[in-house]
Amino acid sequence: MAPAEFATQVLKCDPSSITFLISSDDPRISSKETLDALKFAAHQLVDLSQTVVFPTETVYGLGALALDSNAASKIFSTKGRPPDNPLIVHVSSFAMLHSLLPPGYDIPKSYQVLMKHFWPGALTLLFPRNHEVVPSIITAGQPTVAIRMPSHPVARALIAIANAPLAAPSANTSGKPSPTRAEHARQDLNGKVGLILDGGACGVGLESTVIDGLHADGNIRVLRPGGITVEDVERVLRDNFKELGNTPAVLVHKRDYADKALESSPTTPGMKYRHYSPSVPLILLSTLSTLSGAQPSTTLDQYIHSLQQERSEGLLKIGVLAPTDSKLWGQLHAREDIAWHRYLLGPLATPSVIAHNLFDGLLSLEKEGVHLMMIEEVEEGREGLAIMNRVRKAASESIQVTLD
Known part of the structure; x- marks a missing residue:
């Protein structure tokens, strides 16, 4: 069923006006405008069972009541999301987390350690699903449920005021780049x-x-790399398990192990379907690794020449995303038949900045009306692992390129 047409309203919220005390799960909000906006959003969610777009520290989410199947179904219809793609449940407190778990469930020590260090934050953990509480639409029928506690003040305050867990995938049409600004979500939804x-x-x-x-x-097992790096997870576990002598290994899906059954019937988002793709072709320029079964390496000039040969006439607008200090920028030679649209992602030495800018870059170049985009490969250390996970899912083609 197609989603209903709404007059979309955008309300400002000031994250700096929201604080959580260690001794309380309830937010303190000093801005009346922000408090009113949050109360109105909670009304939309709880009383009207509607969806609401809200910011998290990762990306903007499309939220609905996680424990209401009817409300959660509106997420799928609004996004055009396949029903076998599970949703992540967002909570505002540990009390809310425990309300979702099976009675008497003991949280593993590894989870206790990770939650102590990374919650609230950009870490999602899989838990056994309490079938009496969590609807199957949330987990796509799987026996586990993915849960996290966001650290963004607006997200956590909204969940607390609603007093209900929220399912909230990225606030975009399914398969498109995730929004990192309210304007991105408004343009799409x-x-x-x-x-x-x-x-x-x-x-x-x-x-x-x-x-x-x-x-x-x-x-x-890291099913999807993201805002918390694998290196940080390994460090925290090593520091907290070293006296016990049995530190858990950290295994990254598709890097350290494969699980075809999991890929065909995923327990978490981002594993089965193509994601994060702009509306025009995105070409991954492989400059660091050798592609399996790839054609011989080419220069950027040779590749651009081949693109122009395929194009009958007119100016070709090419969007380019690369680190600020990449050698690639020196390869973008002036041509009468090419219009370069540049987006500098950030320094090679700070992959966290590149990660922060990735989706904004894709959406900004898309808005500029480019005919295609090219993005340069980055090292897969720290945030680079998550960056390349997203880029490979978004890219329509990968080519081996040598930068002089």
């Missing part, structure tokens, strides 16, 4: 959602890291 809370640009800019620590071997 205008008329499909009634309310967008504008809390400014997202700090992380990539979705959360998703971890499965429920296997009998006690090891940690």
Whole structure:
């Protein structure tokens, strides 16, 4: 069923006006404008069972009541999301987390350590699903449910005021780049959602890291790299388990192990379907690694020449995303038949900045009306692992390029 048409309203929220005390799960909000916006959003969610777009530290989310199947179904219809793609449940407190878990469930020590260090934050953990509480639409029928506690003040305050867990995938049409600004969400979902809370640009800019620590071997499986790096997860576990002598191994899906059954019937978002793709072709320029079965390496000039040969006439607008200090920029030679549209992602030495800018770059170049985009490969250390996870899912083609 197509989503209803709404007059989309955008309300400003000031994250700096919201604080959470260690001793309380309830927010203190000094701005009346922000408090009114949050109360109105909670009314839309709880009393009207509607969806609301709100900021998190990772990306903007399309939220609905997680424990109401009818409300959650509106997420799928609004996004055009396949029903076998699970949703992440967002909570504002540990009490809310425990209300979702099976009675008497003991949280593993590894999870306790990770939550102590990374919650609230950009870390999602898989838990056993309480079938009496969590609807199957949330988990796509899987026996586990993905849960996280966002650190963005607006997100956490909204959940607390609503006093209900919220399912909230990225606030975009399914398969498109995730929004990291309210304007991104408005451009994509205008008329499909009634309310967008504008809390400014997202700090992380990539979705959360998703971890499965429920296997009998006690090891940690990273199903989706994201805002919390694998290196940080390894460090925290090593520091807290070293005296016990049995530190869990941290295994990254598709890097350290494969699981075809999981890919065909995923327990978490981002594993099965093509994601993050702009409306025009995105070409991954492989400059660091060798592509499997790839054609011989080419220069950028040779590749651009081949593109122009395929194009009958007219100016070709090419969007380019690369680190600020990349050698690639020196390869973009002036040509009468090419219009370069540049987006500098940030320094090679700070992949967190590149991660923060990635989706904004894709959406900004798309808005500029380019015919295609090219993005340069980055090292897969720290945030680079999550960056390349998103880029490979978004790219329509990868080519081997040598930069002189």
